[in-house]
Amino acid sequence: MASRAPTLAADLSLRGRPAARSLWSEAFRRFRRHRLATFGAVVLLFMVVAVLVGPFVYRVPIDEIDFKAKLQGPSWAHPLGTDDLGQDLLARILYGGRISLAVGIAAMLIAVTIGVSVGAAAGHFGGTTDHTLMRLTDLFLSLPQLPLLLLIVYLFRDALKKVLGPEAGIFIMIVVVIGGLRWMPVARLVRAQFLSLREKEFVEAARSLGAPALRQVARHILPNALGPVIVAGTIDVAAAIIAESSLSFLGLGFPPDIPTWGRILFDAKDNLDFAPHWAVFPGTAIFLTVLSINYIGDGLRDALDPRKVLGQ
Amino acid sequence: MFKYVIRRLLIAVPVLAGISLVLFTILALAPGDPFEELATNPNVPREVAQALRKQFGLDDPVMVRYVRWFGSMAQGDWGFSFVSRVNVSTLILQRLPTSLFVLGTAQLLGILIALPIGTLSAVRPYSLFDQVATTLAFVGFSLPTFFTGILFILFFSIYLDWLPFIYRAAIGAACWRWWWERARQAIMPVAVLGLFQGAALTRFVRSAVLEVIRLDYINTARAKGLSERVTVVKHAVRNALIPVVTLVALQIPTIFTGAVITEQIFRVPGIGSLLISSILANDTPVIMAITFVFSGLVVLFNLLADILYGWLDPRITYR
Numbered sequence: 001m002a003s004r005a006p007t008l009a010a011d012l013s014l015r016g017r018p019a020a021r022s023l024w025s026e027a028f029r030r031f032r033r034h035r036l037a038t039f040g041a042v043v044l045l046f047m048v049v050a051v052l053v054g055p056f057v058y059r060v061p062i063d064e065i066d067f068k069a070k071l072q073g074p075s076w077a078h079p080l081g082t083d084d085l086g087q088d089l090l091a092r093i094l095y096g097g098r099i100s101l102a103v104g105i106a107a108m109l110i111a112v113t114i115g116v117s118v119g120a121a122a123g124h125f126g127g128t129t130d131h132t133l134m135r136l137t138d139l140f141l142s143l144p145q146l147p148l149l150l151l152i153v154y155l156f157r158d159a160l161k162k163v164l165g166p167e168a169g170i171f172i173m174i175v176v177v178i179g180g181l182r183w184m185p186v187a188r189l190v191r192a193q194f195l196s197l198r199e200k201e202f203v204e205a206a207r208s209l210g211a212p213a214l215r216q217v218a219r220h221i222l223p224n225a226l227g228p229v230i231v232a233g234t235i236d237v238a239a240a241i242i243a244e245s246s247l248s249f250l251g252l253g254f255p256p257d258i259p260t261w262g263r264i265l266f267d268a269k270d271n272l273d274f275a276p277h278w279a280v281f282p283g284t285a286i287f288l289t290v291l292s293i294n295y296i297g298d299g300l301r302d303a304l305d306p307r308k309v310l311g312q
Numbered sequence: 313m314f315k316y317v318i319r320r321l322l323i324a325v326p327v328l329a330g331i332s333l334v335l336f337t338i339l340a341l342a343p344g345d346p347f348e349e350l351a352t353n354p355n356v357p358r359e360v361a362q363a364l365r366k367q368f369g370l371d372d373p374v375m376v377r378y379v380r381w382f383g384s385m386a387q388g389d390w391g392f393s394f395v396s397r398v399n400v401s402t403l404i405l406q407r408l409p410t411s412l413f414v415l416g417t418a419q420l421l422g423i424l425i426a427l428p429i430g431t432l433s434a435v436r437p438y439s440l441f442d443q444v445a446t447t448l449a450f451v452g453f454s455l456p457t458f459f460t461g462i463l464f465i466l467f468f469s470i471y472l473d474w475l476p477f478i479y480r481a482a483i484g485a486a487c488w489r490w491w492w493e494r495a496r497q498a499i500m501p502v503a504v505l506g507l508f509q510g511a512a513l514t515r516f517v518r519s520a521v522l523e524v525i526r527l528d529y530i531n532t533a534r535a536k537g538l539s540e541r542v543t544v545v546k547h548a549v550r551n552a553l554i555p556v557v558t559l560v561a562l563q564i565p566t567i568f569t570g571a572v573i574t575e576q577i578f579r580v581p582g583i584g585s586l587l588i589s590s591i592l593a594n595d596t597p598v599i600m601a602i603t604f605v606f607s608g609l610v611v612l613f614n615l616l617a618d619i620l621y622g623w624l625d626p627r628i629t630y631r
Contacts, residue, residue, distance in 0.1 A: 036447075139331065139334070142565070142610045142611055143331060144609075144610055145569055147568065147587060151338065151591075151603050154594075245456060245458070246456065265458060269577070276470070287456070290456065
C-alpha cells in the first residue's frame, strides 16, 4: 500500500501540469502574487539584515556620551541625530532592533508552542480534557493583557534581576509573559483543525494501519493544521513587538542601558518640542516592522489557505 | 430573555473567580513581601511588624488567604493604598469615570468610523475606495497607540499649537467655556484610541459584510425592488453585525491596553495612569485592585456582547 501511494501522486501531478511543483514552492508563488506582502517581506528582510549586520558596519558605540553634540538633528556625523546625552541614535536603534525583534520571535515561539500543545491536547483527547482546557483558554482570553503584564513585571522584576542579571532576567521574563498571554488564539485554531482533521479518511487510514496516537498527531494531523498556525504565529511576532515596546514605553520594560525601540521612545517623549527626530525614528522603525509583518501575515493567509489551491 | 440574562450572569461569576485565582496565584508566587518596608524600617519595632503580619494573616496557608482576600474583594473592601493613604475603592472610583468617558467615546468613534467605511468597502470590493480604505486600515492598526499619540502631540500641539497635550481634571473656567476646554483636551486621547479601534474594526466589518452580501436573500431583496440602501443597511449590515459584535467583545482587552498607554501619554487622570504611578510607587493593593477592575470590565463587556448577540440574532434561543 505504502509503496503505491507516491506513484499514484506522481501520476496525478503528471496529468495535471507538465512540471510538478512542491507544496511550498506553490505557496511561495501565491505569496509573491500578493504585492504588499512581498513588499513587506522585502522591508522586513532589510530591517533584519540592518540590525544583524548594521552594528558591524556602522561602528559607533551605543553609549558614547558627548554633551557637545546633544539633541542634534540628523547630520553626517550622526545620520539619525543624537539624544539628550549626545549618544548616536542610529547605533542605538540598530542595537535596540536586535532586542525588539528577538523578543518578538522568542515570544511568538513560546505562544505557538503552548498554543499547539493545548490545542492538540484538547482536540485529540476531547471530553473532560477538552472542556477544561477550553475553559482555561476562555479565562486567559478575558484577562486584560497589559495590566497583567505590568503586574507580573512589577512583582517579579527584582527577583529575576538578582538571579539572571539585568539583561537576561528582563529578557526572559518579558518573553515568557508575553508568550504566555498570547497562546489562546493558536490553541483555538489548532483545536478546531484537530476536530475536523481527526475524522478525515487519511487519519482514519493511519489509525487502522495501527499508527500510535503520537504518530497520528505528529505525522498526519499537525502538518495539515500548520497553515493557520503559521499565519497566527506571524501576527504574534508583530503583537509581541508592540507589547514589548509598550512596556518599555511605559518605563517598565528594559532598563535605559538597553535601548530597545520602545525604551528610546520613552526617553524621547519628554523632549518632543525640541528634539522630534529622537521619537520619530524609533517609532517609524516599530511601525514599519509591524506593518510589514502584518502584510506578510496577510499574504501567508492567502498563500497557505488550502481552499485556494483547488481554486487556482 | 430574562432567564438568558440571568444565565449569562451566572456564567460570569466563575470566570471572575477564575481571574481572581490567577491574580492571587501571581501575587502569592511573587517573591518579596508587601510588608518588606515595615520589616526593613528601623523605626518599626519587630513586635509591631509581627503583630501586623498576624493581623493581616500573612502567615496563614495560601488557600485560607485566597478565600479571605476574595471575600473582602467581593464585599467591596479593596484595602488601603500605602501611598495615597486612602481606601483603594475611593481612589479607583475617583479615577474610573474619566477612564470610562475616554474609552467609551473612543470606542464610539471607532464604531462610527468602521461601520460606514467597512460597509462601503464590502459593497464595492476591490474598487479604488476599497483599496484606499483597506490600506489605511492596515496602516492604522499597525501604528501602535504610543507612536500615534506622539505624532499627534508633535503635529497638533507643538507644530500647529491647536490642542493642549496635558489632560486636566480640574478646569478653572465656567459654564460653556468649561465644556469647551473639556472637549478640547479630550480630542487627542479619544482620537488616538478611536482611530486605532476603528482601523481594526473596519477590517472586521468589511469581511463580515462581504460574507453576507453574496448570499441569496440579498439577491431576493434586490429582486423585490428594494432600493440598494435598504438592501444594504437593513438586510446585509444587520446580519453582518452578528459576528462583529463578538469580535468587538474579544477586542475589549486590547482597548484597555491602548487606554493605559494613551492615559499615560496625555496624562489623563484615569485608572490606567493610576496603575502606572502605583507600579512606580510600589503600591501593591492599588495595583491588584486595578488589574481586577480591568478584568471585571472585560467580563462585563463580554456579558453585554452576549446579550446584544442574543438580541441581534433571533436564531439564538433564550434558554
